[in-house]
Amino acid sequence: MFDLIIKNITQRKLRTGLTVFGISLGIFAIIVMGGMSENFNLTFERSISLTADKIRVMPEGGFFGASLNESKAREVRRVPGVADAYGMLQAPLDPENLGFFGGDFVIGIPPEKQQMAMKDTELKGGRYLVPGDGFRAVLGSSVAREFNLNVGDEIEIKSKRALRATSITNRKNFTVVGIMEYTGSFFDNSVQIPLDRAQDFYKRGDTVSLIFAVPEANTDPEELTKRIGLNVERVTTFSPAEIRKQIEQSLIIFSLITISAAVLAAIIGGLSVMNTMLMAVSERTREFGLMKALGAETRDILFLTMGEAAFMGVLGGVIGIASGALFVNRMNEYLATRGTVLFAITPRLLVIAIVFATLLGILSGTYPAYRAAKMSPMEALRYE
Structure with a gap:
């Protein structure tokens, strides 16, 4: 046949x-x-799995609608059941060239919290940020490959803000002190710099884009998410399960x-x-x-x-x-x-x-x- x-x-x-x-x-x-x-x-x-143990605390107006004051992180930290809480600031690496689906982005993070935030990642070279770092950066693997950068090189970060009828673009070079291994997540397209430097560069005062809350051991993340929402005013909270579902x-x-x-x-x-x-x-x-x-x-x-x-x-x-x-x-x-x-x-x-x-x-x-x-x-x- x-x-x-x-x-x-x-x-x-x-x-x-x-x-x-x-x-x-x-x-x-x-x-x-x-x-x-x-x-x-x-x-x-993969992106969710890297932060699967953390609760997201965002501005009441949404991620793009408002910002949080760093004092909110202290309020979150005082909620029973929260082991730690820290803010992060996010912005495009080059606002004039966003590229595919948003392109590369900058994460401002407290240096002492970076290893905690990136706990399931390895470094391809160099080191993580440490307290006291000034204009230093740790790159995701895709950013390093895109700009052909190694530890010791410099990467230019841009910010853009409106001024009357025109806009002003600021530029600043950051020295690469570490490069992360490939993770297959959004963090591959990130440039991580100290939070205080990011706030100063982007003229954001002491504000952050979102706060990560780390639950204590044996604490139910769902219950803790509700508790944070009740104890901290003008924030929206998302448990890991809620983020995954959305x-x-x-x-x-x-x-x-x-x-x-x-x-x-x-x-x-x-x-x-x-x-x-x-x-x-x-x-x-x-x-x-x-x-x-x-x-x-x-x-x-x-x-x-x-x-x-x-x-x-x-x-x-x-x-x-x-x-x-x-x-x-x-x-x-x-x-x-x-x-x-x-x-x-x-x-x-x-x-x-x-x-x-x-x-x-x-x-x-x-x-x-x-x-x-x-x-x-x-x-x-x-x-x-």
């Missing part, structure tokens, strides 16, 4: 080629768009948008399979009649026709996966020079792509196969 399937497909090379191309184009779209979705999932997961909901929407476009392209490829198989059935009506007259059963015709469709689906899937993976790897290599990675090919994505391609071929060939299998031998042999 398999030999006959191969023979029938290779007899119509141009039509088969166009059909396989249609499917491979759809699977290519699934790999590219799905790779983008998978990368976002992995990045958020991010997962956002990622579901993003995944649906990206995958829907890819699935649409794949379905169009499936329609080309159905069209090809319908034409093949029409051309081979007498052949099917002769096969039935010689003793072939209905299921033999059904398996033969569906087998051809499934084979083209698998072939298109393999080509689509190979071309999509090649494109994704080339894009990641290019984007890595700009400090970011946009795609991730995971085993789950590969399995989904090949299964989808196979099912697409089978489903698209179902009606043509049914039509061929239901022909009576006499009717088929009289067909012109």
